[in-house]
Amino acid sequence: MELQEIVEALIGKGYEVSCFETAEEAASYLDRKVDGKTVGFGDSVTLDSMKLYQLLSAHNHVIDPKHCAPGMDFWSTAKQCLTTDVFFTSVNALAATGEMVNIDGTGNRVAGSLFGHEKVYFVVGTNKIVSTLDEAVWRARNIAAPQNAARHGFQTPCAIRQDRCYDCKSPDRICCGQMIYYQKMRFIEMEVVLVKESLGF
Numbered sequence: 772m773e774l775q776e777i778v779e780a781l782i783g784k785g786y787e788v789s790c791f792e793t794a795e796e797a798a799s800y801l802d803r804k805v806d807g808k809t810v811g812f813g814d815s816v817t818l819d820s821m822k823l824y825q826l827l828s829a830h831n832h833v834i835d836p837k838h839c840a841p842g843m844d845f846w847s848t849a850k851q852c853l854t855t856d857v858f859f860t861s862v863n864a865l866a867a868t869g870e871m872v873n874i875d876g877t878g879n880r881v882a883g884s885l886f887g888h889e890k891v892y893f894v895v896g897t898n899k900i901v902s903t904l905d906e907a908v909w910r911a912r913n914i915a916a917p918q919n920a921a922r923h924g925f926q927t928p929c930a931i932r933q934d935r936c937y938d939c940k941s942p943d944r945i946c947c948g949q950m951i952y953y954q955k956m957r958f959i960e961m962e963v964v965l966v967k968e969s970l971g972f
Contacts, residue, residue: 772867774965777900785955786893787962794821797894797966801859801865802826808889811832811852813880816922817852817894817971823859831857836879849879857890862952862972863899863915864907871963872907872950874916876945884950890960896970904951912936916946918972 774790781788791797798821810827812818812835819837827833834840834855836848843851846900852858860880862871871893875881892912901907913935920930925943929936936944936946 772900772902774897774967775865775942777865777869778965780867781892784869784953785961786869786923787960788965789962790965790967792967794896794966794970796819798823798826799966801892801894801964803952804828808832808856811855811858811883811888812836812884813852813858814932815859815880815894815971816919817861817896818859820970821894824892825850839952840914849877852879852883852937853889856889859894860890860891861894861896862899863911863972865895866904867900867902867961869906869954870907871895871906872904872911873950873952874911874946874948875950881948881950884952885956887957888959890962891963892964894964894970896966898966898969899971908949908951911949912946915972920945922972927939 778788797913808831810831810833817842834851836845839848840902862873864872871880901910917929927941927943928939
């Protein structure tokens with residue numbers, strides 16, 4: 772797959788798109804773009820690996836459920852993320868045809884990516900790119916979800932066996948809801964930041 776074809780597909784679906792060779796270059800770009808804003812984060816290994824919380828906190832008010840302020844817990848912090856000026860997250864899969872897929876257990880990451888902000892940034896490593904929407908849905912359930920469940924220490928069959936989705940009934944199940952972004956949501960700016968590195972799950 773040619774990256775330029777994917778860029779064109781995303782642009783055709785209404786997104787702004789920027790591409791970078793490295794995560795460091797992408798982080799520097801985002802650090803310059805977002806200044807003096809309230810910023811919300813979705814749970815993302817990609818964002819963590821880029822140290823975006825630390826970078827952006829120097830000149831923005833960043834709200835991140837992984838870095839709760841004193842007296843705040845995950846739930847209260849995640850709710851605040853839904854009404855920030857800017858929201859950052861990643862996706863579980865990106866189809867070469869321009870659709871993106873996310874799976875969520877609590878809903879805060881998907882909810883924050885859809886509404887209520889001036890702008891949403893999706894930061895995506897090229898390891899998440901697949902050819903078709905069907906493959907993107909498959910990747911989200913069978914590659915990303917098991918690794919994310921294992922990261923949280925959950926005792927789901929997929930986390931324990933690390934091979935596929937079992938469509939389980941576990942109370943720890945994290946694939947409770949699935950979002951397909953067929954194209955950019957209306958009345959909100961959205962930018963896909965593509966990084967030519969393996970980032971996240």
